[in-house]
Amino acid sequence: MKALDATDRTLIALLQDNARLSTVALAKAVGLSRSTVQERIARLEDSGVIERYTVRLGQGGDPLQAWLLLRYADGFSCDDVMPSLAALPQVQLCHSVAGDTDLMVLVQADTPTVLADLRERVIALKGVDDVTTVPVLRTTLDRR
Structure with a gap:
């Protein structure tokens, strides 16, 4: 796998903050086309950098x-x-x-x-x- 660049790190940070962001929203945030962002995310998933998407509970009733x-x-x-x-x-x-x-x-x-x-x-x-x-x-x- 090639090294992560600044765009990869930005996409990862955006997904860490909200894994439900649409590809269009991610593309707009990093200034790339939707298809380019889809390819980057697929590469990050295939290489294991992005392992899974999950749910984190909010502040209501946090232990x-x-x-x-x-x-x-x-x-x-x-x-x-x-x-x-x-x-x-x-x-x-x-x-x-x-x-x-x-x-x-x-x-x-x-x-x-x-x-x-x-x-x-x-x-x-x-x-x-x-x-x-x-x-x-x-x-x-x-x-x-």
Whole structure:
């Protein structure tokens, strides 16, 4: 696949903000013909840059979200901890990172009490040494 250019990145950003934009609207936004935009989107899909189109729920009734910043116990790694985390339905996203934190885990909970209980379950997992909880107050940009 050829490298993404500025137009590809603009199309991706527009679709991340609203995946239901019509090809005509996308074409108008980037100053290209509808057929050229269709070809670019097809190329992005075929190459796996665009993997899927999905629905993200709006602000009405959003659950509480928090990042759990995990540190592994000595001798443990991501491969040891991930199967247990993946089994928890509240776990939405995991990023292995470098620094004082080993793993950033985005979780959802209906209430602060449920979040606290989830945190206790995570810190009790084999291989987890410490958990710092960072509640999400507001999402100001999400292009996932």
